[in-house]
Amino acid sequence: MLVVSEYLPLRGGTVSQTMLHARELDRAGDSPLVLTRPVPGRPRHEEIDGVPVERVGLAGQGVVAKAAAIAATGWWLWRHRGSVSAANVMLDSDFAAIARAAGVRAVTMTWVGSGDAGRCLGGLLRPLRRRLLAGVRHVVLTPTMLAELAGFGYDATIIPVPVDPQRFQVTDAGSRLLARQQLGLDDEPVVLFVGHIKHGKGIDLLLEACRRLNDTAGPFRVLLVGEPPLRADRAYEDELRRVASSSELRGRVHFCGRSDDPRVYYRAADVFCLPSRREGMPNVLLEAMASGLPCVAPPSAGGHDLLMGGLGAVPPSGSPDDLATSIGELLASPADARSIGLAAASAVRGEYYSPRRVIAEYQRLWASPGALRCREPPASRPAGPSDPG
Numbered sequence: 001m002l003v004v005s006e007y008l009p010l011r012g013g014t015v016s017q018t019m020l021h022a023r024e025l026d027r028a029g030d031s032p033l034v035l036t037r038p039v040p041g042r043p044r045h046e047e048i049d050g051v052p053v054e055r056v057g058l059a060g061q062g063v064v065a066k067a068a069a070i071a072a073t074g075w076w077l078w079r080h081r082g083s084v085s086a087a088n089v090m091l092d093s094d095f096a097a098i099a100r101a102a103g104v105r106a107v108t109m110t111w112v113g114s115g116d117a118g119r120c121l122g123g124l125l126r127p128l129r130r131r132l133l134a135g136v137r138h139v140v141l142t143p144t145m146l147a148e149l150a151g152f153g154y155d156a157t158i159i160p161v162p163v164d165p166q167r168f169q170v171t172d173a174g175s176r177l178l179a180r181q182q183l184g185l186d187d188e189p190v191v192l193f194v195g196h197i198k199h200g201k202g203i204d205l206l207l208e209a210c211r212r213l214n215d216t217a218g219p220f221r222v223l224l225v226g227e228p229p230l231r232a233d234r235a236y237e238d239e240l241r242r243v244a245s246s247s248e249l250r251g252r253v254h255f256c257g258r259s260d261d262p263r264v265y266y267r268a269a270d271v272f273c274l275p276s277r278r279e280g281m282p283n284v285l286l287e288a289m290a291s292g293l294p295c296v297a298p299p300s301a302g303g304h305d306l307l308m309g310g311l312g313a314v315p316p317s318g319s320p321d322d323l324a325t326s327i328g329e330l331l332a333s334p335a336d337a338r339s340i341g342l343a344a345a346s347a348v349r350g351e352y353y354s355p356r357r358v359i360a361e362y363q364r365l366w367a368s369p370g371a372l373r374c375r376e377p378p379a380s381r382p383a384g385p386s387d388p389g
Contacts, residue, residue: 004090007036008048013283014091020162022051024355037069077102086366093120097132106366110139113280121152137365141281142305161281162355163348168290170345171267179267189331192269194225194262194284198233202275207243208320214248217331225265227258266291271330275318276301289344294337296326311344
């Protein structure tokens with residue numbers, strides 16, 4: 001069973017990761033079920049791509065909706081505890097705690113964002129949450145996240161986000177030309193962003209970087225693919241549009257809206273930039289890499305875990321100046337950028353990120369006796385390594 005606060009038809013990195021897990025488990029004959037929160041207009045019980053989906057609790061955001069979802073999830077799991085052999089919880093550790101309390105025998109908690117452990121396991125609620133999470137196996141996506149969780153006394157297993165190599169193919173000259181024709185693009189280089197339009201994604205930093213590039217990089221375009229996930233994020237999009245209408249950027253920036261299939265944008269672009277203020281192992285960065293796109297991502301966006309060793313550009317920070325330098329260097333050297341993109345594609349299309357291997361690692365955890373232990377945290381947190389291994 002996969003427990004996640006949001007699932008299809010909603011979009012996002014955690015949704016995509018859960019979807020790949022569900023499909024691979026179904027392919028392996030493990031009869032997965034996704035337990036999630038309601039979505040207005042969708043039935044409480046349905047099948048998506050052959051995988052049953054159960055929606056419990058209340059739709060919406062906020063404390064009340066989350067409390068209802070936790071209670072409803074616990075009640076559902078308790079009633080079905082005899083038939084649920086294992087549950088993997090994505091993103092929110094409170095659902096992992098309620099799964100254990102409901103009597104699920106094997107529970108794994110997948111931490112998906114850098115900094116999530118600090119917000120959950122620190123502060124006044126730390127002793128309570130540590131007790132509730134006793135017996136839960138912990139999974140992280142990167143070495144940086146492993147070091148963070150170790151700082152709170154938890155052992156964990158690194159299992160990366162899976163990449164579907166059949167869905168995301170390396171772009172050749174012909175498919176690039178066709179994609180650009182579909183999108184109505186000319187020969188100008190394209191800088192691409194894909195993701196939610198919200199402050200945490202750092203799109204304002206990208207636009208400021210592009211303002212700095214205006215005088216040095218020659219003609220180029222910026223495609224922003226995505227939409228605000230919440231009503232509160234619309235004001236941020238409005239501010240981005242004001243920046244995009246400035247004299248330096250007017251006519252260069254295109255708000256493309258939501259796309260259920262961003263592959264055409266990966267094929268059409270020349271550089272992918274993820275300027276996020278905080279990420280774990282971003283799905284969109286892996287997808288862009290698998291498509292052969294040269295990528296720019298600062299450490300805050302997971303660049304130091306995914307792009308080191310010649311697999312992309314990792315600016316020292318997400319500041320506009322640092323982003324502009326990295327983007328400008330790739331735009332100025334198309335041949336070098338292409339080589340970097342191909343190296344990245346080779347790295348992420350290997351066995352380490354394959355859905356089959358990822359699910360096999362989870363199955364091994366579910367089958368192993370006992371839980372990973374929780375130790376007393378060290379006096380100071382260790383620094384995480386930069387090589388994803």
